Amino acid sequence: MSTIAPPADLSADSPLPPGGEQxxxxxxxxxDEVYNDLLQYEVxxxxxxxxxxxxxxxxESVLASMSDILIVCDRNxxxxxxxxxxQHxxxxxxxxxxxxxxxxxxxxxxxxxxxxxxxARYGREGVxxxxxxxxxxDGSTVPVSMxxxxxxSQTGKLMGMVVTGRPVGELRRAYSALRQAHDDLKRTQGQLLHAEKMVSLGRLVAGVAHELNxxxxxxxxxxxxxxxxxSRLESYLGAVHASDAAEDGALQAMRQExxxxxxxxxxxxxxxxxxxxAERTRDIVDALKRFSAVDKMTPEQVSLNEVVERSVRWVVQSAAANFTVNTKISPNLKCSGSSGQLQQVIMNLVQNACDATASQREPALIVSGDIEDGMVILRFADNGPGISEEHLGRLFEPFFTTKPVGQGTGxxxxxxxxxxxRHGGRLSAHNLPGGGAEFILALPVESC
Known part of the structure; x- marks a missing residue:
């Protein structure tokens, strides 16, 4: 701190100013007063x-700790x-x-x-x-919300602008992660709901199958x-007719009558x-037993030909009379997995085709199957109106349905x-060029 020196002392020999000692x-x-004032001002x-x-x-510490971008600019x-x-x-x-x-x-x-x-347009009002x-x-392009x-100035004159910005990449990644977690939660809820329904259905079907068996x-x-x-009666009657009693006219008349x-x-x-x-009924009961165990993933050799034939028959029997299904499947298509689960998948695809073609004059579905590029491919092509583009990407989302309320759970x-x-395959859908939709079920050949 700088100090101010006090006024110099005047000796007794110094001449007095005009006016005398006062x-x-x-x-x-x-x-002294000025000196005191200067000291107070300095403090x-x-x-x-x-x-x-x-x-x-x-x-400066606040600005340095800010995660957002801050720029102070002049009016130009x-x-x-x-x-x-x-800077970072x-x-x-x-x-x-x-x-x-x-x-x-x-x-x-x-x-x-x-x-x-x-x-330039919104500088005065703010952006x-x-x-x-x-x-x-690093040369990359980053979206920033600014x-x-x-x-x-104190007089209201524009001196410049203060620009702040926040990179939105992290926000988008966080939102994407949140949305993925939400989708996973919805999918898990749907699977739990379905599992509970299938347990009840499995018990019911198992009971019915046992009672029918x-x-x-x-x-x-x-x-x-x-x-x-x-066979024995036929042999006996043949012997009777060949005997002498066959010559009896009354017996012959009764035989004809x-x-x-x-x-x-x-x-x-x-x-x-x-x-x-009876054998077909027994097969149906056996299929019901298998279907009731849909949640038990016990690997077994599954004949896809039999599963498709059984699934189509079950859906067609309860569908409209004019709904036709043509199958063109290569023989001996087999894979390892759960017969009940695969039957559920194929029944869903056939039933969806039946619902989608309900408005057509001659609703039809063509089911074809073969081995292509190391995969067993089953195609389900219908002659319905097709799937709208905005719905194609959401077909396999839990609870998503285009059916009216009360007619579908999604x-x-x-x-x-x-x-x-879970079977190591894939399920996809697209629209056919000539109209209608096609679902493709692919299963790996190495599991067959």
Missing amino acids: AWIEVIQKM ALEEKNAALEESHQFI GGIEEVNSSL FSGKTAGELEHTPVFDLFADDIERAKARDIF HDCEFFLRAG NCTPRL NPISFVLGNVLSLKRYA LRIDRILADMPHLIDGMIEG LGLSISYSIVE
Whole structure:
């Protein structure tokens, strides 16, 4: 701190000023007052300098700790001051950035022209959350959400502007991660809901299959016994007709009246038909048992030909009478997996085709299958109106459906997609050039 020297002492030999001793005393008093005032002003100035220095250091620490970009410009767009975030972003020092145009920070001429136009039009009012592309220090183009606030003097004159910006790449990545987590949560909820439904359905189907299995086994066993008995009766009646009693006119008349010969001829066909029906019923019961175990991923050799034939038959039986399904599948297409799960997938695809073609005069579905490029490929091509472009990318999302409320849960294709993935395959869909949609189910050959 600088000091002010007190007024010099005047010796007794010094001449008195005009007016005598009283005037001299007043002069000394005035000089003391001025000296005291100067001391007070110096102390106050030192205190203000210390406060100003502290404020300056505080502002610098705040600017240095800001993660957002900060740029102070003059009225012509020249950079006057920047913070450390911009230096880190641009890869340049504060000295290299100062006195350069702020528009040099933008990615290209298009972005620079856009920034000049927006800052010129809205500079007085301020620019809020306007996205620009800036050139980072590594040469990459980074989207930045920028704000611009005018810097005015005490008289309201425009002195420049303060520009702040926040790179939105991190925000977009965070939003993408959040959306992925939300989608995963929805998918998990859908799978849990489906699993609970399938457990209940599995118990119901298993119970029905068990109840049907006993009478069908009883009927099949009795029919097989009846077939053996009919063969014996036929041999006996043949011997009777060949005997001398066959010459009896009354017996011959009764034989013709009761149409014994026709009965004997029809009986093998009737019994064979009963056996075939019982065996088919037994196969259906067996398929129901397999379907009831849909959540048990027990690998087994699955005949895709049988699964497709069974799935198509089950859906067509409950569909409209004019819905036709043509199958063109190569023989002996087999893979390792769960027969019940794959049947669920194929039934969903056939049922979706049935629903999609309901408005057509002659609704039809063509199911074809072959081995292509090391994959077993099953194609389901319908003659419906096709799938709209905005829906194509969302077909396999949980709970997404284009059906009216109450007619679809939006889980069928999502669950089918998950099942196919667990089998190491893929499920996709697209529109056919001639109209209609086609779903493609692909399973790896090496698992076959």
